[in-house]
Amino acid sequence: MGDLSEASARAPKQDRSRATRRRLLEAAVACLAERGWAGSTVAVVAEHAGVSRGAAQHHFPTREDLFTAAVEYVAEERSHALRALTGKSRADVVSALVALYTGPLFRAALHLWVAASNEDQLRPRVTELEARVGRETHHIAVELLGADESRPGVRETVQGLLDMARGLGLATLLTDDTSRRERVVAQWAKLLDEALG
Amino acid sequence: MGDLSEASARAPKQDRSRATRRRLLEAAVACLAERGWAGSTVAVVAEHAGVSRGAAQHHFPTREDLFTAAVEYVAEERSHALRALTGKSRADVVSALVALYTGPLFRAALHLWVAASNEDQLRPRVTELEARVGRETHHIAVELLGADESRPGVRETVQGLLDMARGLGLATLLTDDTSRRERVVAQWAKLLDEALG
Numbered sequence: 001m002g003d004l005s006e007a008s009a010r011a012p013k014q015d016r017s018r019a020t021r022r023r024l025l026e027a028a029v030a031c032l033a034e035r036g037w038a039g040s041t042v043a044v045v046a047e048h049a050g051v052s053r054g055a056a057q058h059h060f061p062t063r064e065d066l067f068t069a070a071v072e073y074v075a076e077e078r079s080h081a082l083r084a085l086t087g088k089s090r091a092d093v094v095s096a097l098v099a100l101y102t103g104p105l106f107r108a109a110l111h112l113w114v115a116a117s118n119e120d121q122l123r124p125r126v127t128e129l130e131a132r133v134g135r136e137t138h139h140i141a142v143e144l145l146g147a148d149e150s151r152p153g154v155r156e157t158v159q160g161l162l163d164m165a166r167g168l169g170l171a172t173l174l175t176d177d178t179s180r181r182e183r184v185v186a187q188w189a190k191l192l193d194e195a196l197g
Numbered sequence: 198m199g200d201l202s203e204a205s206a207r208a209p210k211q212d213r214s215r216a217t218r219r220r221l222l223e224a225a226v227a228c229l230a231e232r233g234w235a236g237s238t239v240a241v242v243a244e245h246a247g248v249s250r251g252a253a254q255h256h257f258p259t260r261e262d263l264f265t266a267a268v269e270y271v272a273e274e275r276s277h278a279l280r281a282l283t284g285k286s287r288a289d290v291v292s293a294l295v296a297l298y299t300g301p302l303f304r305a306a307l308h309l310w311v312a313a314s315n316e317d318q319l320r321p322r323v324t325e326l327e328a329r330v331g332r333e334t335h336h337i338a339v340e341l342l343g344a345d346e347s348r349p350g351v352r353e354t355v356q357g358l359l360d361m362a363r364g365l366g367l368a369t370l371l372t373d374d375t376s377r378r379e380r381v382v383a384q385w386a387k388l389l390d391e392a393l394g
Binding site: 034035036038039107110111113114115116117118123126127130131134153156157159160162163164165166167168169170171173174175180183184186187188190191194195 | 231232235304308313324328350353359363366367368370371380385387388
């Protein structure tokens with residue numbers, strides 16, 4: 001009996017710990033997107049998440065730990081959402097891929113990249129994270145688009161599409177250019193469809 | 198005689214003033230690219246340019262004046278360089294367009310955009326500047342590529358190409374991915390050539 005009640009007490013504690021971690025990660029992405037790297041400290045994120053600073057530092061010893069984990073966490077959430085698109089038309093898949101780069105996750109990631117380009121402590125971790133997330137997104141895109149990478153040029157065609165999506169995300173940073181973006185995406189989805197055969 | 202020597206004294210003075218202005222603008226772009234917005238003050242740029250702080254403030258009363266003027270100045274220099282490509286092949290033009298987004302000017306502009314997304318004082322000026330530079334680049338791209346925008350989809354094809362170039366620039370921020378970029382550019386130059394007819 002003693003063991004059982006101990007085990008059931010442990011489970012909710014783990015759940016609470018996981019929930020706290022998730023709240024911190026989501027608050028970190030929101031802070032980065034809204035305030036940029038300079039305005040995003042562990043203390044600001046902890047307050048935003050309604051978590052004590054001590055608890056935040058228990059989960060993430062350094063600021064770099066917190067923010068790279070945050071961008072990775074949200075990127076993984078997005079990957080799961082993307083995989084659910086299996087079976088949709090290429091035009092729908094292209095729209096969904098581009099949408100990945102126009103929301104708060106991309107804004108947050110952009111702030112992290114730009115900060116990393118000038119901060120030696122952050123750069124190696126963000127570079128490694130970006131490479132990993134990029135490979136994963138490419139892999140999912142190839143599957144969803146039904147692209148045959150054994151054919152010459154197909155790999156580069158898909159890569160260029162993701163580069164375009166990233167560029168479209170950058171264009172929305174200062175102004176909402178949704179209607180222009182939708183026209184560009186519709187046209188490039190057509191070009192892509194012809195190229196992939 | 199008095200008038201003549203006054204005029205000739207005035208001319209070198211204007212030349213000196215123009216040269217000082219140009220030194221400040223070039224130093225501002227270099228500082229932004231290397232140190233980001235947070236590390237780029239008028240004082241840092243003046244020192245970098247070998248100009249007194251008073252002289253810098255005579256040319257550019259505010260920090261915002263200096264940095265928006267700097268990005269605009271270098272963008273204009275690039276536009277001139279681009280126009281010189283008239284008569285080159287589409288593949289060469291695409292390479293040159295993409296190269297616009299992978300050098301220090303793009304790095305500087307990126308820092309300015311990201312800072313502007315969080316700073317109310319900077320945002321309207323950078324938004325206006327970005328729109329103007331974007332229109333100009335699109336206009337030059339259409340001409341150099343011999344693209345007939347009266348045909349449906351052509352405008353969006355060229356816009357998508359410039360978005361892709363911007364995304365490729367962002368990808369080089371943390372790591373030098375020149376060989377990947379060259380393959381993507383070669384493939385999309387081919388697709389673009391087919392699309393533009």
